[in-house]
Amino acid sequence: MTKLTPLYDFHVNQGAKMTDFAGYMMPIQYSGIQEEHMAVRQKAGLFDVSHMGEFMVEGEDALAVLQKITTNNVKSLKIGQAQYTLMTNEEGGIIDDLIIYRLDEQKYLMVVNASNIKKDWDWLIENKTLNCRTENVSEQTGLIALQGPKAIQILKRLTDSDIESLEYYHCMMGQVAGASSVLISATGYTGSGGFELYINSDQLVSVWNDIWEIGQQEGLQLAGLGCRDTLRLEMGYCLYGNDIDETTSPLEAGLGWVTKLKKTDFIGQSALIKQKEKGVVRKLIGFKMDGKRVARSGYNILDGKGKVVGEVRSGTFSPCLQTPIGLGYIPKDYEINNKRITISNGRKNFDAEIVKTPFINVNEYGN
Amino acid sequence: MKNTNDIYFSKEHTWIRIENKTGTVGITTFAQSELGEIVYVDLPSVGDEFNQDEVFGSVEALKTVSDLFMPLTGEVTAINEDLLDSPTLVNEKPFVEGWMVKIEIKDLEELSNLLSEAEYQKKIEK
Numbered sequence: 144m145t146k147l148t149p150l151y152d153f154h155v156n157q158g159a160k161m162t163d164f165a166g167y168m169m170p171i172q173y174s175g176i177q178e179e180h181m182a183v184r185q186k187a188g189l190f191d192v193s194h195m196g197e198f199m200v201e202g203e204d205a206l207a208v209l210q211k212i213t214t215n216n217v218k219s220l221k222i223g224q225a226q227y228t229l230m231t232n233e234e235g236g237i238i239d240d241l242i243i244y245r246l247d248e249q250k251y252l253m254v255v256n257a258s259n260i261k262k263d264w265d266w267l268i269e270n271k272t273l274n275c276r277t278e279n280v281s282e283q284t285g286l287i288a289l290q291g292p293k294a295i296q297i298l299k300r301l302t303d304s305d306i307e308s309l310e311y312y313h314c315m316m317g318q319v320a321g322a323s324s325v326l327i328s329a330t331g332y333t334g335s336g337g338f339e340l341y342i343n344s345d346q347l348v349s350v351w352n353d354i355w356e357i358g359q360q361e362g363l364q365l366a367g368l369g370c371r372d373t374l375r376l377e378m379g380y381c382l383y384g385n386d387i388d389e390t391t392s393p394l395e396a397g398l399g400w401v402t403k404l405k406k407t408d409f410i411g412q413s414a415l416i417k418q419k420e421k422g423v424v425r426k427l428i429g430f431k432m433d434g435k436r437v438a439r440s441g442y443n444i445l446d447g448k449g450k451v452v453g454e455v456r457s458g459t460f461s462p463c464l465q466t467p468i469g470l471g472y473i474p475k476d477y478e479i480n481n482k483r484i485t486i487s488n489g490r491k492n493f494d495a496e497i498v499k500t501p502f503i504n505v506n507e508y509g510n
Numbered sequence: 511m512k513n514t515n516d517i518y519f520s521k522e523h524t525w526i527r528i529e530n531k532t533g534t535v536g537i538t539t540f541a542q543s544e545l546g547e548i549v550y551v552d553l554p555s556v557g558d559e560f561n562q563d564e565v566f567g568s569v570e571a572l573k574t575v576s577d578l579f580m581p582l583t584g585e586v587t588a589i590n591e592d593l594l595d596s597p598t599l600v601n602e603k604p605f606v607e608g609w610m611v612k613i614e615i616k617d618l619e620e621l622s623n624l625l626s627e628a629e630y631q632k633k634i635e636k
Binding site: 171369436439488 | 572
């Protein structure tokens with residue numbers, strides 16, 4: 144059974160191209176991926192990402208439970224702060240990447256990928272203790288991402304909350320467009336700044352409509368999952384299921400910065416400490432194609448002699464750079480000594496250059 | 511391009527417009543719509559020969575890549591060089607400015623393997 148978000152009718156009426164994504168009918172694009180992408184970089188874009196999963200974690204043991212199942216240090220989270228983090232299995236493989244919000248002294252919100260809601264929920268239940276109350280609020284929680292340099296001007300017109308003082312990766316409860324108890328979060332998956340708004344599903348459509356009406360005066364455009372992917376890839380952000388999964392470790396994926404090996408025990412810690420001591424064998428790298436052919440997930444990465452050394456995990460055409468970019472795993476040793484790779488689709492080979500991520504400087508596109 | 515008798519369609523979503531022994535080849539409105547925004551068209555060289563249903567190039571869209579299949583056996587006599595700079599012409603005008611190659615047709619008998627416009631429409635509506 145494919146699920147619909149409360150905004151399904153809106154998307155269809157706007158002529159969105161819809162697709163089944165993680166069990167939800169979601170808009171891939173409205174006017175076109177490149178146009179929507181540039182709107183987010185230069186002005187603002189409005190995304191329905193209500194398919195994302197949300198779990199409430201509360202109680203005396205909430206902190207201890209979260210410390211045990213995630214890699215980042217939850218203890219350092221202040222009330223009103225958000226943290227990007229991972230859940231890993233005993234082998235150090237990534238179960239999911241997520242955001243944890245600290246809403247109150249003993250109250251946290253986990254935001255997980257739609258494709259992993261069931262798996263993550265089961266993992267949480269398996270590892271929780273008696274003094275930790277959990278609730279899967281995914282169904283009743285809508286999520287709007289208002290992203291881009293103009294997002295703040297738009298949101299300011301719809302709330303009295305002091306969003307200007309809201310720092311990156313911080314959040315506050317507030318009223319937005321008449322809806323009470325909206326969690327306003329200065330986060331996003333685009334690199335262009337803006338907000339994510341967690342809203343009760345019942346109020347999602349009316350808030351969305353108000354943002355859409357007001358926002359168009361500032362150049363706001365509707366934005367689908369297609370440009371969400373091109374935007375995150377230009378920033379080098381990992382996508383679960385592509386760049387990270389249970390067979391990849393945080394250290395390989397360049398996510399060591401959210402993996403605090405010295406904090407209290409967490410699941411996967413000893414495996415990751417061992418991996419760190421031995422040194423990782425492979426590494427997730429960014430690359431730019433020489434030509435116009437786009438490297439796709441699953442294409443092989445070859446060394447100078449034509450030997451397969453790795454694989455592409457994400458690839459797209461960058462609307463900002465007007466050139467194809469991607470992410471893939473290659474041996475660490477190879478990366479130290481080489482800046483060139485060859486990518487093969489099985490029939491033809493294409494040359495590419497290893498580059499640092501992010502691929503772009505967002506400030507060159509916004510204002 | 512409705513009501514033309516000289517345009518034929520392949521099951522692989524290419525069209526060929528025939529004038530004497532020359533065929534102009536492109537992809538259909540349906541195909542470009544399914545692919546989404548095209549960012550690059552990989553075309554063969556003039557002089558290359560292809561059999562019916564053989565892959566003669568590919569289109570890179572933002573989300574996917576798709577092979578191009580030759581509707582009739584022939585030799586490439588021209589390629590649409592405008593597509594190198596403006597691949598979105600394939601999205602905007604798939605039957606006009608978005609044409610891809612011209613071929614010299616070897617065997618018109620092969621037309622029997624292709625679909626009429628009505629037959630093609632029926633196929634994609636399924």
